[in-house]
């Protein structure tokens with residue numbers, strides 16, 4: 001079975017969650033499957049181009065994939081968190097996503113100047129979250145080398161908001 005088939009089998013569609021009209025991609029069956037989880041982490045790490053100094057994970061589901069990818073790449077891990085959760089000084093960005101609005105933050109001193117950063121998340125939908133994360137990493141003085149996601153919902157055109165950014169998605173629906 002191909003990796004795409006495996007992901008499609010292990011990611012469950014939940015209609016009308018968290019609100020009517022949204023088809024929610026539930027990754028919990030994939031996470032519970034050792035072989036599937038390991039294959040996804042390995043594929044995200046394999047797709048990274050060039051030197052990666054830090055892997056950024058987007059709270060909460062992005063953390064699950066970004067931390068093992070950071071270890072696989074020999075990079076550090078930096079959390080981008082929902083507002084009010086990081087204890088030191090932060091940069092913040094507010095954005096819309098498929099089913100709401102949110103504010104995310106990163107520590108101002110999370111990166112050394114010019115470090116190359118891979119941003120990792122589970123789903124790219126409207127691209128609001130990823131666009132906000134890119135702006136935070138750049139404001140904190142690092143270079144965004146790329147964005148890597150498990151699944152891209154192409155009908156929401158998230159890619160269009162992230163022009164000039166290398167984007168890898170293991171599955172596109």
Ligand SMILES: O=P(O)(O)OC[C@H]1O[C@H](OP(=O)(O)OP(=O)(O)O)[C@H](O)[C@@H]1O
Nearest residue numbers: 059060061097098124125126127128129
């Ligand atoms: O492309 P977008 O429309 O911005 O949507 C994608 C984001 O939405 C989900 O996160 P969510 O904010 O639901 O948080 P969670 O990871 O804490 O569940 C998902 O994990 C992505 O981060």
Ligand SMILES: Nc1ncnc2[nH]cnc12
Nearest residue numbers: 022023024025098123125
């Ligand atoms: N449809 C969806 N399923 C899971 N996560 C999402 N984040 C934004 N849209 C989503």
